[in-house]
Amino acid sequence: MTWAETLRTGLEALRTHRLRSGLTVLGILIGITAVILTVGLGQGAQQTISSRINALGTNLLVVTPGSSTGAGGVRGGTGSASTLTTADADTLASPAVAPDIAAVAPTVGRSLTLTTPDANWTTTVTGTTPQWLAVRARTMSEGRFLDPDDLSQRAAVTVLGPTTAAELFRGDAVGRTVILNGVQLTVVGVLASSGSTGGTTQDDLALVPLPTAQQRFIGSSGRTSVQAIYLQAKSQEALSAAYQEAQAALLVDHRATSDSGPDFSIATQESLLSTATSVTQTLTVLLAGIAAISLLVGGIGVMNIMLVSVTERIREIGLRKALGAPPRIIRRQFMVEASMLGLVGGLAGAALGLGLAALLTQTLGQPIVASPVATLGAIVIAVLVGIVSGVYPATRAARLAPIDALRSE
Amino acid sequence: MSLWSTPRPGTPAWADEPAVPAAVATVPVISLDRVGKVYRSGPVEVRAVDDVTLAIDEGEYVAITGPSGSGKSTLMHVLGCLDVATSGVYRLAGQDVGEMSEEDLAAVRNQRVGFVFQQFNLLPSLPAWRNVELPLVYAGVGRSERRQRAIMALERVGLGARVDHRPGELSGGQQQRVAVARALVTDPSLLLADEPTGNLDSAATDDVLHLFDELHAAGRTIVVITHEPDVAARSGRVVRVRDGRIVADSAVEAAS
Secondary structure, eight states, X not given: OOHHHHHHHHHHHHHHTHHHHHHHHHHHHHHHHHHHHHHHHHHHHHHHHHHHHHHTOSSEEEEEEOOOBOTTSOBOOTTOSOOOBHHHHHHHHOTTTOTTEEEEEEEEEEEEEEEXXXXXXXXXXXXXXXXXXXXXXXXXXXXXXXXXXXXXXTOOEEEEOHHHHHHHOSSOOTTOEEEETTEEEEEEEEEOOOOOTTOHHHHSEEEXXXXXXXXXXXXXXXXTBOSEEEEEESSSTTHHHHHHHHHHHHHHHHTOOTTTOOSEEEEEHHHHHHHHHHHHHHHHHHHHHHHHHHHHHHHHHHHHHHHHXXXXXXXXXXXXXXXXXXXXXXXXXXXXXXXXXXXXXXXHHHHHHHHHHHHHHHHHSOOOOOOHHHHHHHHHHHHHHHHHHHHHHHHHHHHOOHHHHHHOO | OOXXXXXXXXXXXXXXXXXXXXXXXXXXXXXXXXXXXXXEETTXXXXXXXXXXXEEOTTOEEEEEOOTTSSHHHHHHHXXXXXXXXXXXXXXXXXXXXXOOHHHHHHHHHHHEEEEOTTOOOXXXXXXXXXXXXXXXXXXXXXXXXXXXXXXXXXXXXXXXXXXXXXXXXXXXXXHHHHHHHHHTTOOSEEEEESTTTTSOHHHHHHHHHHHHHHXXXXXXXXXXXXXXXXXXXXXXXEEEETTEEEEEEEOSXXX
């Protein structure tokens, strides 16, 4: 009996019991769909996070304040202290101290509400310096960015992100005014969209000159403290040199001892990325584990149905044996049927998974990335599940004595 | 009676058994030499076939009869290579099947034996010709030749116009004729029928028996297991079995 013959016979057997085959396939289908969606969701989340981190700029280092220790000895979280100042930023900007640092952008930020006669909009208001644009690798779509004069004059000007501008104004935003904490600010420019996927926060922000922000909007503990200092290294190769220069300069500035340790921390994009990646990977593994369990249940379903099929077709098996089918062919027949259930379930599950991934990406705005490798892998797994589930029922069928099989009613 | 038997060189050692004196110079289709089949269920030992010696020649039409529990079904299973004897030697068309593997037995059943069952045992989802071609599938015959031979076999049993009908669309007698066509399609040495008329009314019974008569007249070797005297009377030789032993073996006087 040829393989083509076996396939044809298997297909006929499955078609004869359409409902039963369909329900069995459903078990595999759901498992495969779940696997594709969860893996896709994990990969999508990873892509979103890495594109956000990459959108921060290129060859970037971020200096954040260390944790504060309260009166009772309670340690606050990273960034709770306000140990970084504009003076630190000035130090790092000096080519003599840190020759490998190309640009420095200290920032302070807070969520505040901007008001126009027509609308109000709550967004992150960030105080920073003109170098922010270069450090964060952004471009302007309209007007100009903050300039050194704005800083020295503590000018009441602002640059809006494209989303923010669109929310506050119909039409041109440049030249119009917004009110922030009772202060009138003139919009001097609008940023171009960062173009990062899911990076809405990158496009929804308002930038003001650092001194303006420190004095009028943010100023809490000390008017010169900053929340973060963004550093851009001269090149990819200079990144670790820049890191060490910044570390050394700040340690000297802050007179840190080896006992107290540094009161700041420096993160590279890479370290941010690896942290975020490990988090999303853990999540992906967890979700995929759940999906794998549903696939296992699907596999048990296939085995169950194949066993039922063997019992139900015991006379047919007996007849085929009487007519000259050797045990090997009978085993192959049932293995092929089980594999077909797996294959059909895998293909349908992959199709459904890809469809749902596309649909959910559109409706949720959360990208679900279904990679060809994962999809192909899922189909292969489905077939393997079918084969593994088929072994026991097929062996039972092959071992049936023809007379016992023929005798049963 | 052995009109269709062909003399073969070399007289086998068992040919001098007295069962069928006419077959001395030929290889019998069936040759049982002190064959026994013992079932063991726990401490109880059941001798379903007890020391049976029997030879059936090519072209013979033999009925094996006996009350239920006489061992005739077990004998039929042994004859059809569906089951293996626990003692003695069984040669089917000269081939000793006692030491064969499952795989080889399957091949012997496929090529040497054509089965006809009481329950017809047709696959309900397949049309008549697909049922008939089934043994050829396992014999490795190509598709177009299979269809051709299946249709020829169906024509032979008078169902040339029903090749595409499913078993459910055929009467009991017609279904049994499909089963006979399936049994004949590989051109086996032996046509083995187990209560072939047990599920048929008298008209269909007559129909099938008439077909057997024709096949017998054409030289087929037929063994029918039956407990119906009418059916046995249509054969050329009746072997009576009781308690696993042959109690009578006689030619039928006036076959139809």
